[in-house]
Amino acid sequence: MPQTAALTRSPDWPLQVKAPGTHDWERSAKRWLRDLLPARYGSYVTLTRHPALLVRHVQLQLQHEMRAVRAALQTSRVELPAIGVSETLIENSIRMYAMELEQLGRLSRGVRLVSEALLGRAPGGRPRY
Incomplete structure (x- = not known):
């Protein structure tokens, strides 16, 4: 099975993101990632135009949210x-x-899958050749 099919068939692939390789899929991926951030980040052009920075910030944001929820729970x-x-x-x-x-x-998990597809990496973070 091709890499793209494996990613998009995962239950963690976000429904809002089109399958890699389809028309406008990268735009749907960036929009979904942007929507995971607080609204004020939408005005930062550096973040919105550079997928690697966007992915990194979304990952950090989710990590912090998870820490906050764990603290509240505990x-x-x-x-x-x-x-x-x-x-x-x-x-x-x-x-x-x-x-x-x-x-x-x-x-x-969805961010990880989308970032692997968007940034051209194989699962686990290895660059594709």
């Missing part, structure tokens, strides 16, 4: 009662954080 049972949050709401927030952590993991 401290919920200790810190939330101290500020008057009910046990029911604490349990709901823990479930929410767990779901968000799963979503961020899927996004991170």
Whole structure:
């Protein structure tokens, strides 16, 4: 199976990104990556015009978001009662954080796949020849 087919058949390939090699696929990949960043980053031309910088920043952003969600998840049972949050709401927030952590993991895997295709790298980060 060609590399492109393997990437896009992965359950982690984002639905918003067209298959590599199809018309406008790179534009859809860049748009999807840009949409993962806070809106204010859309005005930074350096970031939006250079896929390697865009990918790197998205990866960093997701790593930081995952750290923040893990911290919130790990401290919920200790810190939330101290500020008057009910046990029911604490349990709901823990479930929410767990779901968000799963979503961020899927996004991170999708970014890896899209970046490999966009930057012309084989899985694992090796340049294609």
